[in-house]
Amino acid sequence: MRVLVVHNRYSSAQPSGENRVVDEEVDLLRTAGHRVEVFERRSDDISGRSLLGKVAVPLLVPWNPAVRSELAARLRAGRPDVVHVHNVFPLLSPAVLAACADAGVPAVATLHNYNQICPPGTLQRDGRLCTECVGAPAPLPAVRHGCYRGSRLATVPLAVGMSVNRRRWWSGVERFFCISAAQRDLLVRSGMPAERLAVKHNFVPDPGACRADGGEHLLFLGRLAEAKGVRHLMAAWDEVAAGGGVGVPLVLAGAGPLEQEVTAWAAGRDDVRYVGLYDPAQCREAVARSVAVVAPSLALETFGLVVAEAMAAGVPAVAAGHGAFVELVEDGVTGLLHRPGDPHSLASCIRRITTGRAENLEMGRAARIRYEQGFSPDVGLERLEEGYRTAIAGRYGGAQDASPTGNGRAGSRRGTRAGGDGGS
Template identity: 65%
Template structure:
């Protein structure tokens, strides 16, 4: 097949799981013998634009005429069998869908977040699930300044959602949700269920697997409130006050709470903060973990870190909402805790480190990975989606 991938890459200073998923899918399709070309924009390029062009970026979030013309020309010249759209914010805009319509190219779009029903794509505000803008004018988002805590900065996203709602509904043949939990939320928010299929993200086999019971509990990800970092700190402090669980907590990542975490970890034997690491170092830390913890307070649409742990034969302790309950079989491949409950999280961390049970959980986690999250499984589901659109 000939596939054109459309994607706006995120800023390199803010590592993106979405960018990684796109890169892995391109490699997966190419290795399987398909012809993949790309139509990309890079958010890093914004900083190098002239001042006037930088100021115009928000104005082009809802619609970028130049992008439409450029992509239409590409499509008419290359004639791909299908166009796979990922992120269009902020430099591409939904004008890419008009270009596909101009050239008669069928479109599949992966929904990595909730941008189709929420201006910021999170369905999250003030520490809780928020659907105030779903299916209606997104005035609440503007009123609350949901994007970067700024009403002015939120306006282009609110306009984008409003004026392009029909464009997405009519211009995309199949939406790929990255979890059934995400699909159900989108249906409840008013999206048509028959266009929403589920295709989980996949993880390449890491080549590094746990050998033994592991030597630490690992948090790997963005250091932010929505990821449950303050909750984890409170749970770990409670465990430490009760004598600990025999292994340290290692935190790897960056984000708005990085300085807070560094100060919290300083001088402690039971906590290590190692900052941002490359992929190889992350895989090594994961393979040496007795458990990976994902205590998000936001209902995640997926959880790459969860599947990466399972691929290495490591059980996961995760919050029981969003996609996590469909990724983690409670008591079989890991443990789930009540979202936002530090006491339950502490209890789950204590139980998951019981040696014999921990090994059983890890072996079951690896089997679940082999069943549902390998590249071969992902390729089959991806090609099935393309085929259904072409048919």
């Protein structure tokens, strides 16, 4: 197949899991022999704009007519079989869907967050779950509370874009990829068309080596923010330490608004290490050396890459028992689930995962099997190709091998992957 990937890259100042997922999917498809091109904008480029250009950015969030014209021209010239849309905020806008319609090319879209039903896409306000805008005819509560960056003014373009483009999204996308069943269920309850929503978990590249022994530390890897449960983790660890500890340190890797608080909390302690941001290789090494990975998020996570990465390395996870975590982690089998927002429950799980060596090792083996069955590159490629074929067939009358050029490129490529390595 010929695929055009559309993505507005997030700022490089903060590592983006979504950017990484997009890049890894592009590489996976190309390795499998598909012809993939990318149409993108970069949020980093905003800083280089003139003052007037920066002021105009919020006006482009609901609709960017220049992008519509540019993308439509590229689609007519290149005639891809399908367009795969990821993030369109802030420089692309839903005008990309109009461009697909102009050129007569089917579109699929991955929903990496909840921005179809929540202007900032987080379902969070003041560190707590918020669903005030879910199912509402207009997301006025988000504006009232200033849910995006704590600013009513900054929230307005997102709220306007969500309101005026809702039907365009729902009618202009042949297939939505939800990255968890939990996300899909919530979107269906909000009124999105169930028949267009398919579950396609993110895949994780195979790290090539699994944990060799029981590990040497407990690991938190992620954004240091209230919504990620960092304060609850610190409270739980203090409870564990007050009881004599568990014999291994807690390592926190990441950056974010709570960085100073975490640095001060970890200072002078032998049982805690704050290591700042890790590069990808350091992340893989830290995961593979973990007794367990901890994911205490207060948010209803749409997926949870760090949990899947732990599974790939044969490492169990301790995760909050809500959102996508409940389908990634089988409690007591591939890891442990704690009561969300409850430091005492989290502390209890930490004690269990670190002191029961035999159980921990068995959970790690089960986690690796779960990864191979659900989150490997082979599985990811199969689900991508299936989604593309469904979208192309829907756009061109239901023929399994239909494509704009009539050459049958939409047919399955299983068994003919370039290099024979399954895209790993």
